[in-house]
Amino acid sequence: MKKNIIEETERFVRKELGDDVTGHDWFHVDRVRRNALHICKQEGKGDPFIIEMAALLHDIPDEKLNESMEKGEQKLHSFLESLPIGTIAKAHIKKIVNTISFKGGHTSKLETVEAEIVQDADRLDAIGAIGIARVFAFGGKKGQPIYDPGIQIRREMSLEEYRNGKSTSIHHFYEKLLKLRDLLNTKTAKDMAEERHRMMEAFLDQFFSEWNGREL
Ligand code: ADP
Ligand code: NI
Incomplete structure (x- = not known):
């Protein structure tokens, strides 16, 4: 079940990022996902499913890829709504994606270990x-x-x-x-x-x- 959700998310992200070559491309997302799962394993903490989903989706609402931040957030919201996962997990994934950017993450303290791990993986890249x-x-x-x-x-x-x-x-x-x-x-x-x-x-x-x- 979780495997199917991950695969569907991969397809969605590939389609959305399209042919962007400015550093927000699919390969960036894939490296962030891999590094995030590696950190999760090494540290022995965090929920790997939440981490993988947030890593895959982390650039979807980026204002550089959308007409506006609101449009980007809406895109993330409707995709998550279409998935058969619990409300708490959805809210957690959305929260991570919306707070890990350099600007946001720089000023606001992250609330969960999953958020910290995805932010680290994005920064390493x-x-x-x-x-x-x-x-x-x-x-x-x-x-x-x-x-x-x-x-x-x-x-x-x-x-x-x-x-x-x-x-x-x-x-x-x-x-x-x-x-x-x-x-x-x-x-x-x-x-x-x-x-x-x-x-x-x-x-x-x-x-x-x-x-x-x-x-x-
Ligand atoms: P991410 O969304 O991956 O956290 P950013 O959107 O800030 O990061 O930037 C994406 C990539 O573009 C990064 O590798 C970053 O170093 C680079 N980048 C961002 N702003 C600039 C800039 N003003 N000049 C050169 N490179 C930049
Ligand atoms: Ni990124």
């Missing part, structure tokens, strides 16, 4: 080698430069600046990606983040060394 690839894919789509030394690197940006301000993909490392390691909830994710974090630091060192021609 934003750092390391995959994270580096996703930043430039997303930045390119947005039409944002790789880097611009004329724009100051600021570690604390307001939400408005973060959304609309002039930024570059390299700036995004300082605005968000280098902060994620210290925001993780579980020990398993923190351990997994170490190497990924070091990769990003090494990448940035090399990037600036090449940019500034220090090797010449």
Whole structure:
């Protein structure tokens, strides 16, 4: 039964994410699901069904993929309503999806271990080698430069600046990606983040060394 529900959810998510290539694609969702289940197993806590469902659905209401956040939330709501699962489970899945985003999760404390695990898995996919690839894919789509030394690197940006301000993909490392390691909830994710974090630091060192021609 649960297997059928998971499969139906996979089909729905594949269809909804369609041909998005900006980092919110099916493969991202699949990695988040895999990492979330791995964390669940390692930590020995959390309900794997809730975790897998929330991981699969976590990007469905994203405002970048919908006309508005309300439309996205509505889409998630009607899909969940169509499934033969209990009201409490549905509400839990919806709550996780609606609260784990960086902006939401940054300010509000997560309420369940399932939410913490899915958030960790999503954050792990934003750092390391995959994270580096996703930043430039997303930045390119947005039409944002790789880097611009004329724009100051600021570690604390307001939400408005973060959304609309002039930024570059390299700036995004300082605005968000280098902060994620210290925001993780579980020990398993923190351990997994170490190497990924070091990769990003090494990448940035090399990037600036090449940019500034220090090797010449
Ligand atoms: P998610 O929904 O997966 O938690 P986001 O929607 O914030 O994450 O971002 C999706 C991907 O796009 C991430 O890999 C993130 O690093 C990247 N990204 C988000 N905002 C920017 C930006 N301003 N510049 C470059 N990359 C970005
Ligand atoms: Ni995501």
